[in-house]
Amino acid sequence: MDKRKITVAGMGPGREDMMTQQALDALDAADVIAGYTVYLELLGDRFGDKEMISTPMKQEAERCRMAFEEAMKGKNVVMICSGDAGIYGMASLMFEIKEELGKDAADIGIEVVPGITAASSGAAVLGAPLNHDFCVISLSDLLTPWELIEKRLRAAAEGDFAIAIYNPSSKKRRDYLRKACGILLETIEAERPCGYVRSIGRDGEEYRICTLAELRDAEADMFTTVFIGNSQSRITGGRLITPRGYRL
Numbered sequence: 001m002d003k004r005k006i007t008v009a010g011m012g013p014g015r016e017d018m019m020t021q022q023a024l025d026a027l028d029a030a031d032v033i034a035g036y037t038v039y040l041e042l043l044g045d046r047f048g049d050k051e052m053i054s055t056p057m058k059q060e061a062e063r064c065r066m067a068f069e070e071a072m073k074g075k076n077v078v079m080i081c082s083g084d085a086g087i088y089g090m091a092s093l094m095f096e097i098k099e100e101l102g103k104d105a106a107d108i109g110i111e112v113v114p115g116i117t118a119a120s121s122g123a124a125v126l127g128a129p130l131n132h133d134f135c136v137i138s139l140s141d142l143l144t145p146w147e148l149i150e151k152r153l154r155a156a157a158e159g160d161f162a163i164a165i166y167n168p169s170s171k172k173r174r175d176y177l178r179k180a181c182g183i184l185l186e187t188i189e190a191e192r193p194c195g196y197v198r199s200i201g202r203d204g205e206e207y208r209i210c211t212l213a214e215l216r217d218a219e220a221d222m223f224t225t226v227f228i229g230n231s232q233s234r235i236t237g238g239r240l241i242t243p244r245g246y247r248l
C-alpha cells in the first residue's frame with residue numbers, strides 16, 4: 001500500500017464555487033500546495049496559511065520533482081491545475097516523474113481529483129455547443145508538432161465533430177487561431193456557428209457568438225476557449241446549441 005501520496009487536483013476555471021468539494025477537501029488537508037503562480041493566486045486567501053511551491057510556466061517537470069521532494073519529507077502535497085488536472089494538466093507528468101524517480105518514489109501514491117474543464121464551463125456560458133460528439137484540440141505547438149495539430153483539425157472537420165479549441169493563441173502564436181480557422185474552412189462552410197469565451201469563471205468573463213469566417217478574424221488570447229459547432233449547430237435566443245437529435 002502507498003503510505004504517502006500526492007494529490008493532483010483540478011480547480012475548475014477559477015471561482016471557488018466551481019471547484020469540487022473533493023478538491024476543496026484535498027486543499028484543506030494539504031501541508032503544501034504546488035502550482036503555477038497564477039493558479040495559486042486564484043485560490044485566494046482561503047488557503048493562505050499553506051506552504052506554497054511554484055515554478056514559472058515551462059518548468060512543469062521541476063515543479064513535479066519539487067512536489068515529490070516535499071512528499072518524501074512526509075508532507076501532504078496537493079498539485080493544483082486549472083480546469084481538470086488530466087486535460088492538458090499535470091496528472092500524466094506526475095506519473096512520468098514518479099517513473100523517473102524509481103524506487104525513491106515507489107511508496108508515494110498519486111491521486112487524481114477531477115475538475116470542471118474549460119470545455120464544460122465555457123460551453124455552459126455559450127449555451128450547449130458540445131451536446132453531441134465533440135473533439136478537444138489544443139493549438140499549442142510547444143509540445144505537439146504543428147503538422148499533427150493540422151491533421152487533427154482536418155480529421156475533426158471531416159468527422160463533423162463539434163470542436164473545443166484550447167490554447168487558441170498567445171503572444172508568440174498570434175495567428176494560430178486564424179491558421180486553424182483557415183484549415184477548418186477548407187471543409188466547413190463560412191457561416192458555421194461558433195463562439196468563444198474569455199476568462200471563464202473569473203473577473204472579466206466575456207463571450208461572443210459568431211460565424212467561422214468571423215472567428216478567423218477574432219482576437220483570442222491564452223485565457224480564451226473557442227467552440228466550433230457541428231453541421232447541426234445553431235443559434236437560438238442568442239445562445240449556441242448543438243442539438244442531440246431529439247424529435248420534437
Ligand code: SAH
Pocket residue numbers: 013014081082083084085086087088089116117118119122165166167168197198199200201202221222223224225226
Ligand atoms: N487543464 C485546463 C486546460 C489547460 S490548457 C482545463 O481543463 O481547463 C490552457 C487553456 O485552457 C487556455 O489556453 C484556454 O484555452 C483554456 N482555459 C483554461 N481555463 C480557462 C478559463 N478560465 N477561461 C477560458 N479558457 C480557459
